[in-house]
Amino acid sequence: MSSLISRFFVSSLLLLGIHAYHSRPKSEEHASTTDYDDQSTTLESIARISAPPHVPIEQPQTSDTEILEHLLTRGYDHRVRPPGEDGTIHGGPVVVTVNMLIRSISKIDNVNMEYSVQLTFRESWVDKRLSYGVKGDARPDFLILTAGQEIWMPDSFFQNEKQAYKHMIDKPNILIRVHKDGTILYSVRISLVLSCPMHLQYYPMDVQQCFIDLASYAYTTKDIEYIWKVEKPVQLKDGLSSSLPSFQLTNTSTTYCTSKTNTGAYSCLRTILSLRRQFSYYLLQLYIPSCMLVIVSWVSFWIDRTAVPARVTLGVTTLLTMTTQSSGINAKLPPVAYIKAIDVWIGACMTFIFCALLEFAWVTYIANKQDASKRARLDREKAELPFLQNSHNDVWVPREVAEQEREVMTVRLNRRQSNSFWKWIKTKTEWNDKSKRADLISRVLFPVLFLTFNISYWTHYGQYGVAIST
Template sequence: MSLRSLLNILLIVAFWIVGGNCDASSDTEIIKKLLGKGYDWRVRPPGINLTIPGTHGAVIVYVNMLIRSISKIDDVNMEYSVQLTFREEWVDGRLAYGFPGDSTPDFLILTAGQQIWMPDSFFQNEKQAHKHDIDKPNVLIRIHRDGRILYSVRISMVLSCPMHLQYYPMDVQTCLIDLASYAYTENDIEYRWKKTDPVQLKKGLHSSLPSFELNNVDTTLCTSKTNTGTYSCLRTVLELRRQFSYYLLQLYIPSTMLVIVSWVSFWLDRGAVPARVTLGVTTLLTMTTQASGINAKLPPVSYTKAIDVWIGACLTFIFGALLEFAWVTYISSRSFYKRNKNCSSRNSLLIETKQALIIPNTVVAQFPEHPEEVEMGLAQAPDVWIRQSGNGKTVSRVNGHINHNNDEAAELIIFDAKHKNRRFVWWTNFRNIRLIRWIRNRLNVDDNAKRADLISRVLFPTLFVCFNFVYWTKYSQYHAPEAK
């Protein structure tokens, strides 16, 4: 390599080093000049509306944010956590240092300890908040040559979110992020949303929540009026729909199965008292425990929630099945003691029935040819035939008239006189309907306790299906209330 080439290389390196030092020195000198004597960071800059004399109007602050994550949506405390990158942009003419096309840098970045005036923004519904300082403070302050300031910071906050739980767990909640100035009224600071993409969402945020889904994000204004003045305010509206699949698998399906299991007692024999009692009490206690676990995750509100209606209905059906067994046991015991009482009475026997009852080995006389007349109480047949003994002879008394025709076979015939002439013809027509006749044949059992079980096998599932139809029709059509 020639000496001339070596000198050229050294000159290029020297110019590069000197030029780099000059640039660095230039940035430092610009910042020192801007923040030096004559600049007071405690005084807000003038506005940009030159038509307004004096301070030229309020400082226009353009806001946009990037929502990084939403987590810990707490139903009990009615709050949620959010992490976001918050950005503000405004113009401070006192910090302008260049003109378009000159050699000055496009922007300068301030470091820690270099203070400029910034809006005193705060979040109105914030409970707790902190800035991130790892590895360095996550703060950016950028000054452009025309005096435009960009302030960006990454913060995490716990925000209040009043919830309406009437339709829980099929509810849609509206959570807010309200931003306003704490000290400056709208005459000093006016907040505006950035025209393009005022609120950005990190990719995958819509489906990243464990129990909610982010349906929609909207922006609006929320100017607040207090005793100290009117303050400009910006509002971010987050519409969160609760994920229903968790509650379907953990609550609705298990509780439905418990209700169905309680119906198994209708198919057990009424004599299986331990089995039916154990089944009813176990399902009732299990449902109560499940209800307590659900209510422990919710605040003690004064109104009725959708989950309360469901749990209450399931408890009612299970408790109703237990009461049905108690009723069956009562009917069975009553019939048993009544039958024993009738058998112990030899001189008097009274049997009430809708039809004529003939004790075996008896002779029936003067009964009508059409049995339905007997059933309806329209026949003119004798009411009571009874065997009596008088003066050593056996006689038959028919409705108080003595029959001297000794008939050893005729002991007792009882016809229920109370049902005579108390029915109407339309009742006969109703009973002759094919469907009604089929149901009567199915339920035409002598044991009233067994009849109660047969009715419960159909009645309980039918009522539960009707309840489900009404419940899902009402609570599946929920819309989020408007934010106020």
């Protein structure tokens, strides 16, 4: 009986062992096989080894992310503007505080009347729907929004803008901060091409005022009100005032330009840039060369009237040079209906040069007329000489009349030449020659008139710059 019990017990143990062997995991079987074959490891066995599957580690969300998700997913609608002071949409307009940093001003175009500016534009407003804490708590002072997180923003645009773009290198140059009290700060770096209507009556001694006008496109003053920042609403980059090639930024001011249209009244802010044109370039490239051309045209007064090719070439060359210079200046300016300061100067210089050329024509005309009258008088005297010297018929009356006329002329000449100094001057300058007398008068008259013109020109147009600066 005992032997039967022992046999049954041994059989049960064997069955349990076989069942446990077949039910063990395959990984343990593979591990036992690998342990068994450690002494005979091959490349094939290494290749059959499989790495455990990668399980990503769950990253815990930061407090900033949790706050932003809570703010933007609890019913916040970025299409609706923030409520007013009383918490409703009718509680008053959203007050947007604006300031900007002007980084550069370039390409001031006189013909198209435009200029390029690069600035950092900043706006700030309060949206109580995005407030997440109070001052002094453990939460961060502000949160920075990233791409894809949309909030309500003012629809600001620049009224006198022709072209504009945002800078996107290396990343979009945009900053949006959400402070814990609901204050939003929006900052962006943009480049603009703005129109600048110019008044060129005093060109090139003018001072231009160019504007940067900012307004809301769709929201009236009942919804948005723009105001300037109290301290330093417009900042300038260091060295900007003197870095312009042809202008100098003399003053920057701010004002308001709220406009009324058929659709309502729109809040508007204006920045005024006072730009004074650099005069040194025009002094060296225009005024001094044109003065030299006028003076060179006077050289013909000292050239003998018989040197016709020299005097004509000098006058025509200076006139053509002045015309070319005038064309080069006008090519850089728009066609306007009024007279500019540069037009007065160029017109006066061309007038002096042209008058010098006309003076030579007048001298030539007088000289030819004198020569013709002299030849006629000699011919007449030759024709009358036989009658005056005809002693055959004893006709002495014409001779006596001629002698009396000579005596009268001699007395007059003696009276006129009683002054020895005047006689010396007339002898040296050949004053009695009308053609040479015209050259003598022109040598003094032209410089005096040109000097008088310069005094009146610079007195009149120079006062403009002084009045603007004061």
